[in-house]
Amino acid sequence: MAQPPYGLAPLHGNHMATLSTTTGSASALSSIFYPTDEDLLLYRDMTLALGAPPNAHMFRFMGAAGQHLVFIGDTGTLEWARVQQMAMRRWPDLPAPGPVAFDGTVLDSLPERIVYQILSGFLRRNMVLDVHEPIGLAQGRFRADLTLRKGAVSRYIEVAGCCGSDRVTRNDEEQKWLARLDQRLNVYRALDITPVLIWLDLFARPADLKDLCVDLVDDVALRGA
Numbered sequence: 001m002a003q004p005p006y007g008l009a010p011l012h013g014n015h016m017a018t019l020s021t022t023t024g025s026a027s028a029l030s031s032i033f034y035p036t037d038e039d040l041l042l043y044r045d046m047t048l049a050l051g052a053p054p055n056a057h058m059f060r061f062m063g064a065a066g067q068h069l070v071f072i073g074d075t076g077t078l079e080w081a082r083v084q085q086m087a088m089r090r091w092p093d094l095p096a097p098g099p100v101a102f103d104g105t106v107l108d109s110l111p112e113r114i115v116y117q118i119l120s121g122f123l124r125r126n127m128v129l130d131v132h133e134p135i136g137l138a139q140g141r142f143r144a145d146l147t148l149r150k151g152a153v154s155r156y157i158e159v160a161g162c163c164g165s166d167r168v169t170r171n172d173e174e175q176k177w178l179a180r181l182d183q184r185l186n187v188y189r190a191l192d193i194t195p196v197l198i199w200l201d202l203f204a205r206p207a208d209l210k211d212l213c214v215d216l217v218d219d220v221a222l223r224g225a
Helices: 025-031 037-050 056-061 063-075 077-090 110-120 172-190 200-204 206-223
Strands: 128-131 146-150 153-160 196-199
Touching: 037 056, 037 063, 037 077, 037 206, 056 063, 056 200, 063 077, 110 128, 110 146, 110 153, 110 200, 110 206, 146 206, 153 172, 153 206, 196 200, 196 206, 200 206
Parallel strands: 153 196
Antiparallel strands: 128 146, 146 153
């Protein structure tokens, strides 16, 4: 069996999850909407690596290993909820899904929550991580997803959970969120600010995502001293 991408632990087992369905072709058809053992192990490993359960969109960037989970996620919210429920039953200690961080902070999205939690774990003394604060002093209408501050130094962070760095969107909803991001990027350019962009494909590489967060904290700590 091929090794999974991005350094995740190897997966074992090749059986479909047990179903309470009729036998024959109906059972085979229904089974494709259920996660395999490999799917559940990949979901678990990604949850542990990211600090929160991934959504189906993050698996779009994991190659063949993630494609069945992408298919289930595209099938509908009930089908994806089944993946989450089956994983929680097997591993009850996994963190709960959703946009609420471990400290109770409510973010706009799951990707924002993941980045917020990673950054929070690396904060230095007198460093602040703001959520949805205005971009610049006079831009109350436009707010950054996250802002890392120390002293007079600020780094603005935009979490693009709608698409990968190739900016390819698959539906009207993702296109709408990308358009909103581009509005904020125009504001940043007008203020001569370069934000940090975290695209959805980076969540498929948890180690790289954590390295980026560490670099951001180190930069702000050094320049804000």
